Amino acid sequence: MSAPNSRSISDGSSNAEDLYLEAYAFTTAAALVGSVDRKIFLLLRDGRNLFGVLRTFDQFANLVLQDTTERIYLDAEGSKSLEKPARFGETYRGVFMVRGENVVMMGAVDIDHEDEHLEVLQNIPFEAAEAELKAIQRERVQAEKQKTKSLLSRGLINDFTKSDLY
Amino acid sequence: MLPLYLLNSAKSQPILVELKNGETLNGLLTNCDSWMNLTLSEVIQTSPNAEVFTKIPEIYIRGSHIKYLRLPEQTMDYAKEQNMINMEQRNKNQNRRGGRPNNNSGNFNRRRNDNNRGGNYNNRRGNSSNYHQSHGAGDS
Numbered sequence: 001m002s003a004p005n006s007r008s009i010s011d012g013s014s015n016a017e018d019l020y021l022e023a024y025a026f027t028t029a030a031a032l033v034g035s036v037d038r039k040i041f042l043l044l045r046d047g048r049n050l051f052g053v054l055r056t057f058d059q060f061a062n063l064v065l066q067d068t069t070e071r072i073y074l075d076a077e078g079s080k081s082l083e084k085p086a087r088f089g090e091t092y093r094g095v096f097m098v099r100g101e102n103v104v105m106m107g108a109v110d111i112d113h114e115d116e117h118l119e120v121l122q123n124i125p126f127e128a129a130e131a132e133l134k135a136i137q138r139e140r141v142q143a144e145k146q147k148t149k150s151l152l153s154r155g156l157i158n159d160f161t162k163s164d165l166y
Numbered sequence: 167m168l169p170l171y172l173l174n175s176a177k178s179q180p181i182l183v184e185l186k187n188g189e190t191l192n193g194l195l196t197n198c199d200s201w202m203n204l205t206l207s208e209v210i211q212t213s214p215n216a217e218v219f220t221k222i223p224e225i226y227i228r229g230s231h232i233k234y235l236r237l238p239e240q241t242m243d244y245a246k247e248q249n250m251i252n253m254e255q256r257n258k259n260q261n262r263r264g265g266r267p268n269n270n271s272g273n274f275n276r277r278r279n280d281n282n283r284g285g286n287y288n289n290r291r292g293n294s295s296n297y298h299q300s301h302g303a304g305d306s
Contacts, residue, residue: 062169095237
């Protein structure tokens with residue numbers, strides 16, 4: 001009789017504990033503490049994709065990545081044709097220390113499945129991928145310049161900066 | 167180990183700095199501070215489009231302009247080693263000053279030292295209050 005009673009009480013207290021922990025979930029850079037020594041993905045403001053092991057961070061979300069690779073994803077050759085696969089190029093970069101303000105997003109990488117999405121893509125040399133990406137970005141900047149001009153002539157603002165290419 | 171601590175232990179090593187405008191600077195890290203301001207020596211500056219290369223003997227970089235830094239592969243291990251050496255040195259100094267030998271970190275030792283100092287301060291204050299008391303007695 002008393003045993004089930006005590007169990008129900010302990011259940012109640014564990015729920016209360018959960019609530020307590022949720023109330024104190026880290027929302028600032030301290031939230032990164034759970035990602036230390038894990039493989040993470042990083043998107044920078046300039047559009048770079050970095051994959052590496054997070055080693056340390058600080059209150060500004062400055063991040064140190066070890067064994068980093070940089071990867072560029074590109075659409076299929078020509079246009080977005082259905083016959084040809086999309087492409088990617090990657091290169092090893094080593095130790096990175098990224099200033100927090102340049103980070104757009106960050107996520108955990110499941111190391112058991114991280115390469116699965118690459119199987120349907122065509123691996124091309126990194127230099128070629130980089131050159132192509134640069135050309136695409138140049139075009140984008142030119143297009144945005146035009147847009148800014150035409151919007152400005154109508155008294156409107158185009159919210160674009162050259163350094164935001166993500 | 168904080169990122170800036172790691173940067174500190176990478177002094178005199180070759181690093182690559184990319185600025186927010188895409189310019190890159192290769193050189194030896196001579197100094198850095200807590201704002202990530204850097205001074206490099208024997209620098210090769212590369213323009214954002216990687217077309218112009220300039221050799222510069224010495225350069226100062228304001229931290230807020232940095233996008234990222236690339237450090238040598240062995241930096242992490244080196245920083246750990248340095249940390250260990252510093253700890254040991256601190257422990258040794260502590261022992262020489264007559265502290266009890268222990269296996270605690272340098273930080274703990276320092277705090278214990280502060281406590282001792284606090285004790286001294288309290289003692290002194292105790293004496294001075296005695297002094298005031300005796301004065302008071304003399305006045306009355």
